[in-house]
Amino acid sequence: MFQALLDSTDEMLAQLEELIQSLDEPSYRKPLSILNGASIGEHIRHSLEFFLAYLSAAELGSVCYDRRERDPRIQSDPAFAVDTVAQIRKGLKEIDATSEGNEIKLHVDWLEGDALPSTLSRELHYVQDHLLHHSALIKTGLLHGLENPTSRQIRDMEKFGVAPSTLAYQSGLRH
Numbered sequence: 591m592f593q594a595l596l597d598s599t600d601e602m603l604a605q606l607e608e609l610i611q612s613l614d615e616p617s618y619r620k621p622l623s624i625l626n627g628a629s630i631g632e633h634i635r636h637s638l639e640f641f642l643a644y645l646s647a648a649e650l651g652s653v654c655y656d657r658r659e660r661d662p663r664i665q666s667d668p669a670f671a672v673d674t675v676a677q678i679r680k681g682l683k684e685i686d687a688t689s690e691g692n693e694i695k696l697h698v699d700w701l702e703g704d705a706l707p708s709t710l711s712r713e714l715h716y717v718q719d720h721l722l723h724h725s726a727l728i729k730t731g732l733l734h735g736l737e738n739p740t741s742r743q744i745r746d747m748e749k750f751g752v753a754p755s756t757l758a759y760q761s762g763l764r765h
Contacts, residue, residue, distance in 0.1 A: 598754045605725075607672055631665035633724045640717045648692075690711035693708070726751035
C-alpha cells in the first residue's frame with residue numbers, strides 16, 4: 591500500500607511540475623483576489639515546503655511542519671520551483687517501500703505536550719492530502735483568477751486537484 595501511496599504522490603507532483611512549466615513568471619507570481627491575495631506560486635511554495643519537511647523527517651525520524659524552512663524563491667521563481675519538485679520526486683523515489691511503518695515523532699508548536707507518534711506512511715498521506723487541498727486552490731486561481739489562461743495551462747485540469755480516491759470512484763462509475 592505504501593508503494594501505491596508513493597506512486598500516486600509522484601503522479602500528483604508530476605502534474606504540479608507540468609502546471610508550473612506552463613505558467614509564465616507574471617502569472618505564477620500574480621496576487622489573485624480569489625486566493626485572498628495569494629499567488630499560485632505562494633500556494634506551490636507552501637505545499638512543497640511540507641514535502642521538504644517530510645523528506646527530512648524520513649531521515650531524522652521527527653517533523654514539525656510549523657518550523658519548516660520557508661524559501662521565497664519557490665514562490666517567485668517558477669524554474670526554481672520546478673527544480674524543487676524534481677528534488678522532492680527524487681527523494682520520494684529513494685524511500686524504501688518497506689519503511690512505511692517507520693516511526694516519526696510529530697511535533698506541533700501550538701500544542702503543549704510531548705510529540706505525537708506517527709509513521710512515515712501516515713505523514714506521506716498527510717502531505718499528499720495537503721498538496722491535494724492546495725492543488726484545488728491553485729486550480730481555482732488558474733481557472734477563475736488569471737485572465738485568459740492558455741490551453742496548455744488548462745488541458746489536464748480535469749484530474750488536477752482531485753483526490754485519487756475520487757478519480758478511482760469516478761472511473762468505476764464509467765465502466
